Amino acid sequence: MTPDQWTARLSEYLDGELDGAERQALDAHLDKCADCRDTLAELKRVTLRATALSDREPAADLWPGIAARIGLPAATAARVSRLAPRRWSFTLPQLAAAALLLAAVGAGGFWALQQSLTPTPVARTQPETAPPEGLARLASRRDEVDDVYDRAVADLERVLAENRSRLDTATVRVLEESLRTIDRALARARTALAQDPSDSYLNAHLAETMRRKLDLLRRAAALATASS
Amino acid sequence: MAITVPVLLLAAAAWPQQTDTTVAVPRGARLELDAHAGTIRVATWERNELRVRAEHGSRDQVTVEVRGSVVKVDASRRYGIPSFVEYDLTVPRGMAMELGGVETEITVEGPVGDITASSVEGGISIRGATGTVSANSVEGDIVIQGGTGTIHVTGVDGEIRVSDAKGEVTVETVDSDITLENVDGTSVDAGTVDGTVIYRGTIHDGGRYRFTSHDGDVLLEVPETINATVTVATFEGSFEADPAFKVQLTQARPGKRFSFVLGNGSARVELESFDGGIRLIRR
Numbered sequence: 414m415t416p417d418q419w420t421a422r423l424s425e426y427l428d429g430e431l432d433g434a435e436r437q438a439l440d441a442h443l444d445k446c447a448d449c450r451d452t453l454a455e456l457k458r459v460t461l462r463a464t465a466l467s468d469r470e471p472a473a474d475l476w477p478g479i480a481a482r483i484g485l486p487a488a489t490a491a492r493v494s495r496l497a498p499r500r501w502s503f504t505l506p507q508l509a510a511a512a513l514l515l516a517a518v519g520a521g522g523f524w525a526l527q528q529s530l531t532p533t534p535v536a537r538t539q540p541e542t543a544p545p546e547g548l549a550r551l552a553s554r555r556d557e558v559d560d561v562y563d564r565a566v567a568d569l570e571r572v573l574a575e576n577r578s579r580l581d582t583a584t585v586r587v588l589e590e591s592l593r594t595i596d597r598a599l600a601r602a603r604t605a606l607a608q609d610p611s612d613s614y615l616n617a618h619l620a621e622t623m624r625r626k627l628d629l630l631r632r633a634a635a636l637a638t639a640s641s
Numbered sequence: 642m643a644i645t646v647p648v649l650l651l652a653a654a655a656w657p658q659q660t661d662t663t664v665a666v667p668r669g670a671r672l673e674l675d676a677h678a679g680t681i682r683v684a685t686w687e688r689n690e691l692r693v694r695a696e697h698g699s700r701d702q703v704t705v706e707v708r709g710s711v712v713k714v715d716a717s718r719r720y721g722i723p724s725f726v727e728y729d730l731t732v733p734r735g736m737a738m739e740l741g742g743v744e745t746e747i748t749v750e751g752p753v754g755d756i757t758a759s760s761v762e763g764g765i766s767i768r769g770a771t772g773t774v775s776a777n778s779v780e781g782d783i784v785i786q787g788g789t790g791t792i793h794v795t796g797v798d799g800e801i802r803v804s805d806a807k808g809e810v811t812v813e814t815v816d817s818d819i820t821l822e823n824v825d826g827t828s829v830d831a832g833t834v835d836g837t838v839i840y841r842g843t844i845h846d847g848g849r850y851r852f853t854s855h856d857g858d859v860l861l862e863v864p865e866t867i868n869a870t871v872t873v874a875t876f877e878g879s880f881e882a883d884p885a886f887k888v889q890l891t892q893a894r895p896g897k898r899f900s901f902v903l904g905n906g907s908a909r910v911e912l913e914s915f916d917g918g919i920r921l922i923r924r
Contacts, residue, residue, distance in 0.1 A: 581744070584761055587780050587798045591815040594835045598855040601915065605876050614874040614898050618915060622855065625834060629797065629815060636761060636779070 423453050562623055569630035576637035588633045595626045660703040663692040666712050671737040671755075672730070674714040678744035679726040680763075685734045685752060692731040697723060735771060751787065764799065818857070833857060837917070841924060844869050846907040853913040861912060862922040868904030877916040883923040 426439050443450055577585050602619040609615060666672075666689060674681060679697075686692075693714055695703045701723040706713045714730070716723040732738070737754035740747050744762045751769025757776075758765045764781035767774060770788040782799040785792055788806040796814035803810055804822040812819050812831040819831045824842035831838050832853040839860045840852055844867040852859045865885040873880050875897070882888040888901050912919045 581762065584779055587816075591797050591834075594816050594856075598834050598915070601855075605915075612876075612897075614913070615876060618855070618874075618876075618913070621832075621853070622834065625813075625815065625832075628813075632779075632795075632797075 423449065427453065562627070565627060566630060569627070569634050572634040573630065573637055576634070580637050584636070588629070591629060592626065592633075595622060595629065598622050599626065657696050658699045658701070660693065660695040660697065662703075662705060663690050664705050664707060664712070665689060666691045666707060666733060666736075667710055668733075669737075670707070670710045670712050670733075671739065672712050672714065672732060673739045674728065674730075674741070676716065676726055676728065676740075676742035676745045677722050678724060678742070679728065680746045681728045681730070681740050681742065681748070683730045683732060683738070683740070683747075683749040683753065685736070685750065686731050687734060689733050690731075691733070691736075694729040695726055697726040701726065703728075737772065746781070755790070843867075844908050844910065846905075848908045850908065851911040851913075853911070854917050855915045856917060857914065858917040859912050859914045859919045860922060861910070861920070862924045865923045866904065867908065868906060869908040869910045870900060870902050870906040871910045871912065871921070872898065872900040873919055874898035874911070874913040875915065875917075875919060878914045878918055880912075880919045880921075882921040885923040886921055888921070 423439075426436065431439060443453065573588075580588075599619070599622050602615060602622055606612065606615045606619055668689060672691065691705065691712055691714075693703065693705050695716070697703060697716060698718070700718045701716050702718065703714070703716045703726065706715070714728070716726045732753065734752050735754045737756065738749075739757045740749070741757075741759045742763060743760070745760045746763040747758045747760055747765045747767075749756060749758065749767045749770070751767070752771050753767075753769065755772035756767060756770050756774050758767060759775075759777040760781055761778070762780045763778065764783065765776045765778050766784045766786075767776060767788070768786040770785070770790065770792075772790045774785060774788050774790060774792045774794075776783050776785060776793075777795045778799055779797045780799055783794050783796055783801045785794060785803045786805055788803075789808055791809045792803060792806055792811070794801055794803065794810075794812045794814075796812075796817055798816045799814075800817050800820075801812055801814055802820045802822070803812065803824060804820075806823075807825045809828040810821065810824055810826050810831070811829075812821070814833045814836065816835050817833060818836040819833055819838045821829065821831060821838075821840045821842060824840065825845075826842070827845045827848040828850075829840065829842070829848075830851045831840065832851070834854070835856045836854060837857040837860065838852045838854050839862070840850070841862040844850060844863050846868050850869075852861060865883070880899075886903060888903075912921075
Protein backbone atom coordinates (compact mmCIF):
# COMPACT_ATOMS: atom_id res chain seq x y z
CA MET A 414 0.00 0.00 0.00
CA THR A 415 1.39 3.38 -0.96
CA PRO A 416 1.47 6.07 1.70
CA ASP A 417 -1.26 8.18 0.10
CA GLN A 418 -3.64 5.26 0.16
CA TRP A 419 -3.50 5.24 3.94
CA THR A 420 -5.67 8.32 3.98
CA ALA A 421 -8.69 6.19 3.16
CA ARG A 422 -8.00 3.82 6.04
CA LEU A 423 -7.87 6.40 8.81
CA SER A 424 -11.48 5.92 9.76
CA GLU A 425 -10.96 2.17 10.17
CA TYR A 426 -7.83 2.93 12.15
CA LEU A 427 -9.82 5.21 14.41
CA ASP A 428 -12.50 2.57 14.87
CA GLY A 429 -9.93 -0.11 15.68
CA GLU A 430 -10.84 -2.16 12.65
CA LEU A 431 -7.40 -2.60 11.11
CA ASP A 432 -5.56 -5.84 11.70
CA GLY A 433 -2.30 -5.80 13.60
CA ALA A 434 0.01 -5.57 10.61
CA GLU A 435 -2.01 -2.84 8.95
CA ARG A 436 -2.20 -0.90 12.18
CA GLN A 437 1.54 -1.12 12.62
CA ALA A 438 2.15 -0.02 9.06
CA LEU A 439 -0.22 2.91 9.47
CA ASP A 440 1.40 3.85 12.79
CA ALA A 441 4.72 3.97 10.98
CA HIS A 442 3.20 6.06 8.21
CA LEU A 443 1.64 8.47 10.70
CA ASP A 444 5.04 9.09 12.24
CA LYS A 445 6.21 10.43 8.91
CA CYS A 446 3.11 12.02 7.41
CA ALA A 447 1.89 15.28 8.90
CA ASP A 448 -1.07 15.46 6.53
CA CYS A 449 -2.39 12.12 7.72
CA ARG A 450 -1.84 13.11 11.35
CA ASP A 451 -3.86 16.27 10.75
CA THR A 452 -6.56 14.30 9.00
CA LEU A 453 -6.71 11.79 11.83
CA ALA A 454 -6.95 14.58 14.39
CA GLU A 455 -9.81 16.13 12.44
CA LEU A 456 -11.58 12.78 12.24
CA LYS A 457 -11.28 12.41 16.00
CA ARG A 458 -12.76 15.84 16.53
CA VAL A 459 -15.64 15.10 14.18
CA THR A 460 -16.33 11.82 15.91
CA LEU A 461 -16.37 13.51 19.30
CA ARG A 462 -18.73 16.15 18.01
CA ALA A 463 -20.97 13.60 16.38
CA THR A 464 -21.12 11.68 19.63
CA ALA A 465 -22.14 14.79 21.49
CA LEU A 466 -24.77 15.52 18.89
CA SER A 467 -27.39 13.15 20.15
CA ASP A 468 -26.73 13.69 23.85
CA ARG A 469 -27.49 17.38 24.10
CA GLU A 470 -30.87 18.70 25.15
CA PRO A 471 -32.18 21.66 23.21
CA ALA A 472 -31.70 24.91 25.04
CA ALA A 473 -34.63 27.19 25.72
CA ASP A 474 -33.36 30.28 23.97
CA LEU A 475 -30.19 30.20 21.98
CA TRP A 476 -30.58 33.50 20.23
CA PRO A 477 -27.65 35.17 22.01
CA GLY A 478 -25.39 32.37 20.91
CA ILE A 479 -26.71 32.38 17.39
CA ALA A 480 -26.25 36.13 17.24
CA ALA A 481 -22.67 35.71 18.32
CA ARG A 482 -22.11 33.08 15.66
CA ILE A 483 -23.44 35.33 12.93
CA GLY A 484 -21.34 38.19 14.21
CA LEU A 485 -23.89 40.52 15.73
CA PRO A 486 -22.78 42.97 18.39
CA ALA A 487 -24.16 42.14 21.85
CA ALA A 488 -26.32 45.26 21.94
CA THR A 489 -27.94 44.45 18.62
CA ALA A 490 -28.45 40.87 19.63
CA ALA A 491 -30.17 41.94 22.83
CA ARG A 492 -32.37 44.36 20.95
CA VAL A 493 -33.38 41.74 18.42
CA SER A 494 -33.97 39.23 21.16
CA ARG A 495 -36.48 41.56 22.75
CA LEU A 496 -38.33 42.08 19.48
CA ALA A 497 -39.80 38.65 19.18
CA PRO A 498 -39.55 35.63 21.40
CA ARG A 499 -38.22 32.61 19.54
CA ARG A 500 -38.07 28.94 20.08
CA TRP A 501 -34.90 27.27 19.03
CA SER A 502 -34.80 23.61 18.39
CA PHE A 503 -31.09 23.04 18.23
CA THR A 504 -28.11 23.67 20.42
CA LEU A 505 -24.98 25.59 19.63
CA PRO A 506 -22.90 22.46 19.98
CA GLN A 507 -25.19 20.93 17.39
CA LEU A 508 -24.53 23.82 15.05
CA ALA A 509 -20.85 23.49 15.66
CA ALA A 510 -21.08 19.77 15.07
CA ALA A 511 -22.96 20.38 11.86
CA ALA A 512 -20.28 22.74 10.69
CA LEU A 513 -17.61 20.21 11.57
CA LEU A 514 -19.46 17.38 9.94
CA LEU A 515 -20.04 19.41 6.82
CA ALA A 516 -16.39 20.26 6.77
CA ALA A 517 -15.51 16.64 7.33
CA VAL A 518 -17.71 15.42 4.50
CA GLY A 519 -16.17 18.08 2.34
CA ALA A 520 -12.73 17.12 3.52
CA GLY A 521 -13.56 13.51 2.82
CA GLY A 522 -13.99 14.33 -0.80
CA PHE A 523 -10.77 16.24 -0.75
CA TRP A 524 -8.90 13.37 0.90
CA ALA A 525 -10.20 11.01 -1.72
CA LEU A 526 -9.02 13.36 -4.42
CA GLN A 527 -5.62 13.47 -2.84
CA GLN A 528 -5.32 9.73 -3.19
CA SER A 529 -4.97 10.02 -6.90
CA LEU A 530 -1.97 12.31 -6.66
CA THR A 531 0.96 10.32 -7.86
CA PRO A 532 3.99 11.81 -9.59
CA THR A 533 3.19 10.81 -13.13
CA PRO A 534 2.62 12.99 -16.15
CA VAL A 535 -0.32 10.84 -17.15
CA ALA A 536 -3.71 11.83 -15.84
CA ARG A 537 -5.49 9.10 -13.91
CA THR A 538 -9.16 8.66 -13.42
CA GLN A 539 -10.50 7.77 -10.03
CA PRO A 540 -12.14 4.44 -9.57
CA GLU A 541 -15.88 5.07 -9.74
CA THR A 542 -16.92 2.27 -7.47
CA ALA A 543 -15.68 0.94 -4.17
CA PRO A 544 -15.29 4.26 -2.39
CA PRO A 545 -12.76 4.67 0.40
CA GLU A 546 -14.07 3.27 3.64
CA GLY A 547 -13.41 6.50 5.49
CA LEU A 548 -15.46 8.46 3.05
CA ALA A 549 -18.25 5.91 3.09
CA ARG A 550 -18.43 6.19 6.85
CA LEU A 551 -18.58 9.94 6.67
CA ALA A 552 -21.20 9.77 3.96
CA SER A 553 -23.26 7.45 6.10
CA ARG A 554 -23.52 10.24 8.65
CA ARG A 555 -25.13 12.49 6.08
CA ASP A 556 -28.60 11.86 7.43
CA GLU A 557 -27.46 13.18 10.78
CA VAL A 558 -25.78 16.14 9.14
CA ASP A 559 -28.86 16.83 7.03
CA ASP A 560 -31.05 16.85 10.09
CA VAL A 561 -28.93 19.40 11.94
CA TYR A 562 -28.38 21.38 8.76
CA ASP A 563 -32.10 21.54 7.97
CA ARG A 564 -32.88 22.83 11.43
CA ALA A 565 -30.10 25.41 11.28
CA VAL A 566 -31.36 26.60 7.90
CA ALA A 567 -34.94 26.72 9.13
CA ASP A 568 -34.01 28.77 12.16
CA LEU A 569 -31.89 31.21 10.20
CA GLU A 570 -34.67 31.52 7.62
CA ARG A 571 -37.06 32.30 10.45
CA VAL A 572 -34.76 35.07 11.70
CA LEU A 573 -34.57 36.44 8.19
CA ALA A 574 -38.34 36.24 7.66
CA GLU A 575 -39.01 38.04 10.91
CA ASN A 576 -36.65 40.86 10.02
CA ARG A 577 -36.86 41.07 6.26
CA SER A 578 -38.98 44.22 6.38
CA ARG A 579 -35.93 46.02 7.70
CA LEU A 580 -34.04 45.37 4.51
CA ASP A 581 -34.45 47.23 1.28
CA THR A 582 -36.74 45.33 -1.07
CA ALA A 583 -34.04 45.22 -3.75
CA THR A 584 -31.64 43.65 -1.27
CA VAL A 585 -34.24 41.10 -0.24
CA ARG A 586 -34.77 40.27 -3.89
CA VAL A 587 -31.04 39.76 -4.46
CA LEU A 588 -30.66 37.62 -1.36
CA GLU A 589 -33.66 35.49 -2.22
CA GLU A 590 -32.50 35.02 -5.79
CA SER A 591 -29.06 33.99 -4.57
CA LEU A 592 -30.60 31.56 -2.10
CA ARG A 593 -32.63 30.10 -4.96
CA THR A 594 -29.43 29.77 -6.99
CA ILE A 595 -27.86 27.81 -4.15
CA ASP A 596 -30.98 25.71 -3.72
CA ARG A 597 -30.91 24.80 -7.40
CA ALA A 598 -27.26 23.83 -7.06
CA LEU A 599 -28.10 21.76 -3.98
CA ALA A 600 -30.93 20.01 -5.79
CA ARG A 601 -28.70 19.13 -8.72
CA ALA A 602 -25.93 17.91 -6.46
CA ARG A 603 -28.38 15.75 -4.49
CA THR A 604 -29.84 14.30 -7.68
CA ALA A 605 -26.37 13.49 -8.94
CA LEU A 606 -25.40 12.00 -5.62
CA ALA A 607 -28.48 9.81 -5.61
CA GLN A 608 -27.18 8.25 -8.80
CA ASP A 609 -23.69 7.83 -7.45
CA PRO A 610 -23.64 8.04 -3.65
CA SER A 611 -20.00 7.08 -3.40
CA ASP A 612 -18.69 9.88 -5.60
CA SER A 613 -16.31 11.84 -3.41
CA TYR A 614 -16.43 14.96 -5.56
CA LEU A 615 -20.23 15.07 -5.34
CA ASN A 616 -20.09 14.53 -1.58
CA ALA A 617 -17.60 17.35 -1.21
CA HIS A 618 -19.49 19.59 -3.60
CA LEU A 619 -22.78 19.06 -1.79
CA ALA A 620 -21.15 19.78 1.57
CA GLU A 621 -19.56 22.96 0.27
CA THR A 622 -22.80 24.15 -1.28
CA MET A 623 -24.64 23.49 1.98
CA ARG A 624 -21.99 25.49 3.79
CA ARG A 625 -22.44 28.34 1.29
CA LYS A 626 -26.16 28.43 1.99
CA LEU A 627 -25.59 28.58 5.73
CA ASP A 628 -23.05 31.35 5.25
CA LEU A 629 -25.40 33.38 3.08
CA LEU A 630 -28.28 32.91 5.49
CA ARG A 631 -26.08 34.01 8.37
CA ARG A 632 -25.03 37.10 6.45
CA ALA A 633 -28.60 37.87 5.46
CA ALA A 634 -29.86 37.41 9.01
CA ALA A 635 -27.05 39.58 10.35
CA LEU A 636 -27.85 42.31 7.84
CA ALA A 637 -31.55 42.20 8.59
CA THR A 638 -31.16 42.31 12.33
CA ALA A 639 -28.41 44.95 12.21
CA SER A 640 -30.63 47.20 10.10
CA SER A 641 -33.01 47.89 12.96
CA MET B 642 -49.58 78.63 -0.53
CA ALA B 643 -50.40 75.82 1.84
CA ILE B 644 -48.55 73.52 -0.50
CA THR B 645 -45.58 75.79 -1.01
CA VAL B 646 -44.45 75.88 2.61
CA PRO B 647 -43.83 72.17 3.06
CA VAL B 648 -42.12 72.09 -0.30
CA LEU B 649 -39.80 74.86 0.78
CA LEU B 650 -39.12 73.08 4.04
CA LEU B 651 -38.31 69.90 2.19
CA ALA B 652 -36.08 71.84 -0.15
CA ALA B 653 -34.31 73.40 2.80
CA ALA B 654 -33.85 70.02 4.41
CA ALA B 655 -32.44 68.63 1.22
CA TRP B 656 -30.25 71.62 0.49
CA PRO B 657 -26.68 70.39 0.53
CA GLN B 658 -24.39 71.64 3.19
CA GLN B 659 -20.66 71.17 3.30
CA THR B 660 -18.38 70.23 6.13
CA ASP B 661 -14.64 70.63 5.77
CA THR B 662 -12.50 69.92 8.78
CA THR B 663 -8.99 68.65 9.41
CA VAL B 664 -7.84 66.99 12.61
CA ALA B 665 -4.48 65.64 13.76
CA VAL B 666 -4.48 61.90 14.21
CA PRO B 667 -2.07 59.77 16.21
CA ARG B 668 0.42 57.70 14.27
CA GLY B 669 -0.98 54.22 13.74
CA ALA B 670 -4.56 55.33 14.34
CA ARG B 671 -7.47 53.50 12.74
CA LEU B 672 -10.34 55.23 10.97
CA GLU B 673 -13.90 54.11 11.51
CA LEU B 674 -16.79 55.30 9.39
CA ASP B 675 -20.20 53.69 9.19
CA ALA B 676 -22.39 55.47 6.69
CA HIS B 677 -25.98 54.88 5.67
CA ALA B 678 -26.30 56.08 2.10
CA GLY B 679 -24.04 58.02 -0.19
CA THR B 680 -20.40 57.71 -1.05
CA ILE B 681 -17.12 57.32 0.78
CA ARG B 682 -14.01 58.33 -1.12
CA VAL B 683 -10.63 57.98 0.51
CA ALA B 684 -7.30 59.35 -0.69
CA THR B 685 -3.99 59.63 1.15
CA TRP B 686 -1.38 62.26 1.88
CA GLU B 687 1.87 62.51 3.77
CA ARG B 688 0.49 64.41 6.78
CA ASN B 689 -0.55 62.88 10.09
CA GLU B 690 -3.91 64.53 9.67
CA LEU B 691 -7.32 63.52 8.57
CA ARG B 692 -9.26 65.87 6.37
CA VAL B 693 -12.96 65.28 6.16
CA ARG B 694 -14.97 66.97 3.50
CA ALA B 695 -18.60 66.01 3.38
CA GLU B 696 -21.66 67.11 1.53
CA HIS B 697 -24.85 66.43 3.40
CA GLY B 698 -28.30 67.69 4.26
CA SER B 699 -28.60 70.89 6.23
CA ARG B 700 -30.03 69.02 9.20
CA ASP B 701 -27.14 66.61 9.34
CA GLN B 702 -24.03 67.07 11.36
CA VAL B 703 -20.73 65.43 10.54
CA THR B 704 -18.38 64.90 13.45
CA VAL B 705 -14.84 63.66 13.82
CA GLU B 706 -13.84 62.17 17.13
CA VAL B 707 -10.35 61.04 18.06
CA ARG B 708 -10.41 58.62 20.94
CA GLY B 709 -7.12 56.93 21.64
CA SER B 710 -6.00 55.22 18.48
CA VAL B 711 -9.43 55.30 16.89
CA VAL B 712 -10.67 58.14 14.73
CA LYS B 713 -14.40 57.97 14.25
CA VAL B 714 -16.22 59.93 11.59
CA ASP B 715 -19.95 60.03 11.94
CA ALA B 716 -22.99 61.79 10.60
CA SER B 717 -26.04 62.36 12.71
CA ARG B 718 -29.25 64.28 12.82
CA ARG B 719 -31.51 65.02 15.68
CA TYR B 720 -34.27 62.78 14.44
CA GLY B 721 -33.62 59.82 12.21
CA ILE B 722 -30.71 58.74 10.12
CA PRO B 723 -28.90 61.13 7.75
CA SER B 724 -30.26 60.20 4.37
CA PHE B 725 -27.34 60.81 2.08
CA VAL B 726 -23.79 61.92 2.77
CA GLU B 727 -20.92 62.22 0.34
CA TYR B 728 -17.63 61.86 2.15
CA ASP B 729 -14.24 62.82 0.74
CA LEU B 730 -11.55 61.83 3.18
CA THR B 731 -7.83 62.39 3.00
CA VAL B 732 -5.96 60.18 5.41
CA PRO B 733 -2.32 59.59 6.39
CA ARG B 734 -0.57 57.11 4.12
CA GLY B 735 -0.86 53.60 5.48
CA MET B 736 -3.79 54.36 7.76
CA ALA B 737 -5.91 51.37 8.73
CA MET B 738 -9.63 51.75 8.32
CA GLU B 739 -13.02 50.20 8.72
CA LEU B 740 -15.61 51.56 6.33
CA GLY B 741 -19.21 50.48 6.09
CA GLY B 742 -22.50 51.48 4.65
CA VAL B 743 -25.84 50.30 3.38
CA GLU B 744 -26.45 52.15 0.12
CA THR B 745 -22.88 53.31 -0.01
CA GLU B 746 -20.27 53.34 -2.75
CA ILE B 747 -16.80 53.00 -1.29
CA THR B 748 -13.65 54.03 -3.16
CA VAL B 749 -10.21 53.90 -1.60
CA GLU B 750 -7.00 55.04 -3.29
CA GLY B 751 -4.08 53.84 -1.22
CA PRO B 752 -1.59 53.22 0.01
CA VAL B 753 -3.61 52.37 3.06
CA GLY B 754 -3.07 49.80 5.80
CA ASP B 755 -5.44 47.10 6.94
CA ILE B 756 -8.86 47.81 5.53
CA THR B 757 -12.31 46.41 6.05
CA ALA B 758 -14.98 47.71 3.71
CA SER B 759 -18.56 46.54 3.60
CA SER B 760 -21.63 47.70 1.79
CA VAL B 761 -25.02 46.19 1.13
CA GLU B 762 -26.09 47.92 -2.06
CA GLY B 763 -22.96 49.72 -3.14
CA GLY B 764 -19.79 48.82 -4.93
CA ILE B 765 -16.35 48.74 -3.38
CA SER B 766 -13.10 49.73 -5.04
CA ILE B 767 -9.79 49.52 -3.20
CA ARG B 768 -6.43 50.31 -4.76
CA GLY B 769 -3.08 50.00 -3.14
CA ALA B 770 -3.76 48.39 0.20
CA THR B 771 -0.64 47.24 1.99
CA GLY B 772 -2.18 45.17 4.75
CA THR B 773 -5.10 42.87 5.17
CA VAL B 774 -8.05 43.63 2.90
CA SER B 775 -11.54 42.48 3.71
CA ALA B 776 -14.28 43.57 1.32
CA ASN B 777 -17.89 42.52 1.49
CA SER B 778 -20.87 43.57 -0.57
CA VAL B 779 -24.23 42.04 -1.38
CA GLU B 780 -25.23 43.83 -4.56
CA GLY B 781 -22.26 45.89 -5.59
CA ASP B 782 -19.21 45.05 -7.64
CA ILE B 783 -15.94 44.67 -5.77
CA VAL B 784 -12.66 45.71 -7.36
CA ILE B 785 -9.36 45.25 -5.58
CA GLN B 786 -6.28 46.50 -7.35
CA GLY B 787 -2.82 46.11 -5.93
CA GLY B 788 -2.37 44.99 -2.39
CA THR B 789 0.32 42.99 -0.72
CA GLY B 790 -1.38 41.36 2.23
CA THR B 791 -4.17 38.94 2.84
CA ILE B 792 -7.16 39.70 0.64
CA HIS B 793 -10.55 38.35 1.56
CA VAL B 794 -13.51 39.23 -0.63
CA THR B 795 -17.09 38.13 -0.13
CA GLY B 796 -19.83 39.02 -2.54
CA VAL B 797 -23.29 37.79 -3.42
CA ASP B 798 -24.50 39.34 -6.65
CA GLY B 799 -21.82 41.74 -7.85
CA GLU B 800 -18.84 41.03 -10.04
CA ILE B 801 -15.54 40.55 -8.26
CA ARG B 802 -12.20 41.50 -9.70
CA VAL B 803 -8.81 41.29 -8.01
CA SER B 804 -5.77 42.40 -9.96
CA ASP B 805 -2.06 43.07 -9.52
CA ALA B 806 -2.17 41.69 -5.99
CA LYS B 807 0.37 39.75 -4.00
CA GLY B 808 -0.49 37.69 -1.00
CA GLU B 809 -3.14 35.23 0.08
CA VAL B 810 -6.39 35.71 -1.78
CA THR B 811 -9.77 34.28 -0.85
CA VAL B 812 -12.85 35.16 -2.88
CA GLU B 813 -16.32 33.80 -2.48
CA THR B 814 -19.59 34.78 -4.10
CA VAL B 815 -22.88 33.25 -5.22
CA ASP B 816 -24.37 34.75 -8.35
CA SER B 817 -21.46 36.38 -10.09
CA ASP B 818 -18.16 36.01 -11.89
CA ILE B 819 -14.74 36.19 -10.31
CA THR B 820 -11.72 37.48 -12.18
CA LEU B 821 -8.26 37.28 -10.68
CA GLU B 822 -5.75 39.03 -12.93
CA ASN B 823 -2.00 39.19 -12.42
CA VAL B 824 -2.32 37.70 -8.97
CA ASP B 825 0.93 36.61 -7.41
CA GLY B 826 -0.01 34.59 -4.38
CA THR B 827 1.01 31.38 -2.70
CA SER B 828 -2.52 30.66 -1.57
CA VAL B 829 -5.54 31.50 -3.70
CA ASP B 830 -9.06 30.21 -3.22
CA ALA B 831 -11.94 31.47 -5.36
CA GLY B 832 -15.41 30.00 -5.57
CA THR B 833 -18.83 30.89 -6.92
CA VAL B 834 -22.08 29.05 -7.41
CA ASP B 835 -23.39 30.56 -10.63
CA GLY B 836 -20.54 32.30 -12.38
CA THR B 837 -17.22 31.99 -14.14
CA VAL B 838 -13.92 31.91 -12.30
CA ILE B 839 -10.90 33.22 -14.17
CA TYR B 840 -7.38 33.11 -12.77
CA ARG B 841 -4.51 34.69 -14.64
CA GLY B 842 -1.39 34.69 -12.62
CA THR B 843 1.46 32.69 -11.22
CA ILE B 844 1.54 29.31 -9.55
CA HIS B 845 4.27 29.25 -6.93
CA ASP B 846 6.09 26.07 -6.04
CA GLY B 847 4.51 24.69 -2.91
CA GLY B 848 1.50 26.98 -3.20
CA ARG B 849 -2.15 26.01 -2.87
CA TYR B 850 -4.77 27.08 -5.37
CA ARG B 851 -8.42 26.23 -5.58
CA PHE B 852 -10.96 27.48 -8.11
CA THR B 853 -14.53 26.24 -8.03
CA SER B 854 -17.89 26.89 -9.60
CA HIS B 855 -21.14 25.00 -9.67
CA ASP B 856 -22.70 26.35 -12.80
CA GLY B 857 -19.91 28.18 -14.57
CA ASP B 858 -16.58 27.80 -16.27
CA VAL B 859 -13.25 27.71 -14.52
CA LEU B 860 -10.35 29.14 -16.50
CA LEU B 861 -6.78 28.89 -15.33
CA GLU B 862 -4.32 30.87 -17.40
CA VAL B 863 -0.78 30.20 -16.23
CA PRO B 864 2.69 29.61 -17.72
CA GLU B 865 3.22 26.10 -19.07
CA THR B 866 6.35 25.83 -16.93
CA ILE B 867 4.49 25.59 -13.62
CA ASN B 868 5.21 22.85 -11.11
CA ALA B 869 1.86 21.67 -9.92
CA THR B 870 -0.21 18.66 -9.10
CA VAL B 871 -3.56 19.48 -10.63
CA THR B 872 -6.82 17.82 -9.67
CA VAL B 873 -9.82 18.35 -11.87
CA ALA B 874 -13.31 17.48 -10.72
CA THR B 875 -16.59 17.82 -12.53
CA PHE B 876 -19.90 16.04 -12.86
CA GLU B 877 -21.27 17.04 -16.24
CA GLY B 878 -18.64 19.50 -17.33
CA SER B 879 -15.60 19.22 -19.50
CA PHE B 880 -11.87 19.70 -19.30
CA GLU B 881 -9.56 21.11 -21.91
CA ALA B 882 -5.86 21.89 -21.69
CA ASP B 883 -3.59 23.79 -24.02
CA PRO B 884 -1.29 21.27 -25.74
CA ALA B 885 1.67 23.20 -24.37
CA PHE B 886 1.00 21.66 -20.98
CA LYS B 887 1.44 18.15 -22.41
CA VAL B 888 -1.36 16.77 -20.29
CA GLN B 889 -2.07 13.19 -21.21
CA LEU B 890 -5.60 12.13 -20.45
CA THR B 891 -6.44 8.49 -20.31
CA GLN B 892 -10.01 9.18 -19.39
CA ALA B 893 -12.41 7.77 -21.91
CA ARG B 894 -15.46 9.84 -21.10
CA PRO B 895 -15.99 13.34 -19.78
CA GLY B 896 -16.81 14.14 -16.22
CA LYS B 897 -15.74 12.75 -12.85
CA ARG B 898 -12.27 13.56 -11.61
CA PHE B 899 -8.66 13.02 -12.36
CA SER B 900 -5.27 14.42 -11.61
CA PHE B 901 -2.04 15.07 -13.39
CA VAL B 902 1.34 16.44 -12.60
CA LEU B 903 3.07 19.34 -14.29
CA GLY B 904 6.80 19.81 -13.73
CA ASN B 905 7.78 18.57 -10.30
CA GLY B 906 4.19 18.89 -9.06
CA SER B 907 5.01 20.85 -5.92
CA ALA B 908 2.01 23.20 -5.95
CA ARG B 909 -1.51 21.92 -5.36
CA VAL B 910 -4.12 23.14 -7.81
CA GLU B 911 -7.77 22.13 -7.60
CA LEU B 912 -10.18 22.97 -10.41
CA GLU B 913 -13.82 22.08 -9.96
CA SER B 914 -17.01 22.79 -11.82
CA PHE B 915 -20.17 20.75 -11.49
CA ASP B 916 -21.28 21.31 -15.04
CA GLY B 917 -19.09 23.99 -16.52
CA GLY B 918 -16.01 23.86 -18.66
CA ILE B 919 -12.62 23.71 -17.03
CA ARG B 920 -9.80 25.06 -19.14
CA LEU B 921 -6.07 25.19 -18.62
CA ILE B 922 -4.70 27.94 -20.84
CA ARG B 923 -1.10 28.84 -21.53
CA ARG B 924 -0.21 32.33 -20.37
